[in-house]
Amino acid sequence: MDFLIHGFGQVLEPFNLAVILIGVLVGVMVGALPGLSSPMAVALLIPFTLTLDAVPAVAMLAALYCAGTFGGSITAILINAPGAPPAVATAFDGYPMAKRGEAGRALGMATVASVTGGVFSLTVFLLATPLLARLALQFRPQEYFALTLFALSMLASISGRSSIRNLIAGAIGILLGTVGVHLVSGVERFTFGIAELTDGIHFVPVLIGLFAMSELLAQSSTASLAYERVTSIVIKLPSKADFLKVRWTLLRSSCIGTFIGILPAEGSTVAAIIGYNEARRFSKDKAEFGKGAIEGIAGPEAANNAATGGAMVPTLALGIPGSATTAVILAALVAHGVRPGPRLLSDTPEFVYVIFAAMLIANLMFFAIGLGGAKVFSRITLVPRTLLWPAVFVFSMVGAYSAASSISDVWIMLIAGLVGFVMQRHGFGAAPLVMGLILGRLVEESLSQSMIIFDNNWLRFFESPICLLFFLLTLLGLFWSPLIAALQRLGARRRVPDATR
């Protein structure tokens, strides 16, 4: 309790509040702009936060994460172009409502649902993180290796079209993590005689390149595109009847979102889609869905925002990111010298409560912004893309340089962007690569320690029940989706001859 009060005390300092407000404003703007994403915004802000103390830096990024998820709903409702992937399902019913003159009601419901989901998941976050961390505190290097292996296996199910490609991207990320001097032996690996690589590849330029540069290249062919907009917006709170109608949807979606968020490597988008489907399944007016059902907004919005708090649980308690944005936040924490994982709560417990307080305040801030400023934020889409993306590049270039005051980092950013663009075209996701890059060193470190403990005897990994459990879960993580897909295809093939017969 003392730490909680201490956390709130720190966050409520005027400077930290101002920083959280900046995080919320940037988050809502980025979330509202189709093409710009939360991971990209967090990656771009890391160089800026490196000059701040760890507390305001982490508070700012956590606030941006919450607000970015909500911001996507503004453009999803007003222009049928979800600003962020988690808002895709919101557009199904939000845009039809806006077209029939109920944009304000839709935005009001999106705001209320987002705040409800966010606050619900933060409560779970507050309760679950210490418990999970206490459990994980008993882990030895071998259990930690097995856990990290399980987290990496979850890469297979991260967004994207193929589990194999996600795993390859993750392995490439781990391989990138081996660049530089080997900590145990002092041998240089993959440095190719370049002095700047002896310290390894910094996260920041890679993150900026993968999330911002590759997207810039992808957007370059549609730079002159303009959106059709709904112009008349009167923001109002949903009515009492609306609240009564969606109360169970809000609760259900908050639970779904929090649970999905806690699962390593699952994110807000999956939560939003499940939240929408479940809202439809339990609704009395199923036929209304897709035509402007208020539950069709409450379901996905509560779920996608609940996933943000949920995703923070494995990120902080185990050091395993729950989504692409938390992977980038994890990198930011590491850059600030904070090591997420079981020891976070025992060594620097204030951070957990600072993040909780910052996210809670961010939720309250975007509640005010959502109800009062949605109309203003919707105008952000009027900024021509021909100017927006060059601005992103300037920020990226300066940000990549400033992380270590090194031109070579600008080159790394550009190369990461070009490689990311090619990878994206061939179905390889950026998020698995980032997770691999962040977790890679941890895997190698824990594996080396385990092998020393085991006197190089592999079989001793199987003496630990926790290791065995994680290895089993790893196998499930790797083969579950292909197995289900193969079974579905087999089932479909069998049904065709049956039908013809």
Place this chain on the structure above:
Amino acid sequence: MRPAASWVHGPDLVLALVVLAACGVLYYVTTTFDAVSPLFADNLPPSWFPRLMLWSIAVLALALPFEHLFVAGGRKRLDEDRTDRVKPITLATAGALLIVVLAVELVGMALASVLVSALLPLLWGERRYKVLVPFAILFPAAVTALFSRVLKIYFEPGLFGFWFG
């Protein structure tokens, strides 16, 4: 019986070969790592973990040409993002970014930022000069001022540093 061609997906076969070739080259690089001092001989050698990753990538890459057989949506889904050829404007953009990053060392960060703020919009067809000119000057100036004055980041001044340092 299905023809052999339907089992192997052409674009992914090429992709797999590229990945395997890259793995081969990097594997060779691991053989050139310096020898480890006998003090650390009991630990895993520095080449062990990268090689494990390279083997993992190579094994996974072998499955790429056949992946369409067990992915929902098959070839169509895997080819979604690569059916359109890379547009000339994208290649021109990549070229422009390359030139700008090359220019950073020569002209410094501030001027390179002005250069990209003017070059990219012009390349993408922006011709509203009343908007473009103030943007190309004021935005980079604001960003570099934020980082250099407020956040105290030192930028190499470049050739024209005596003007813009």
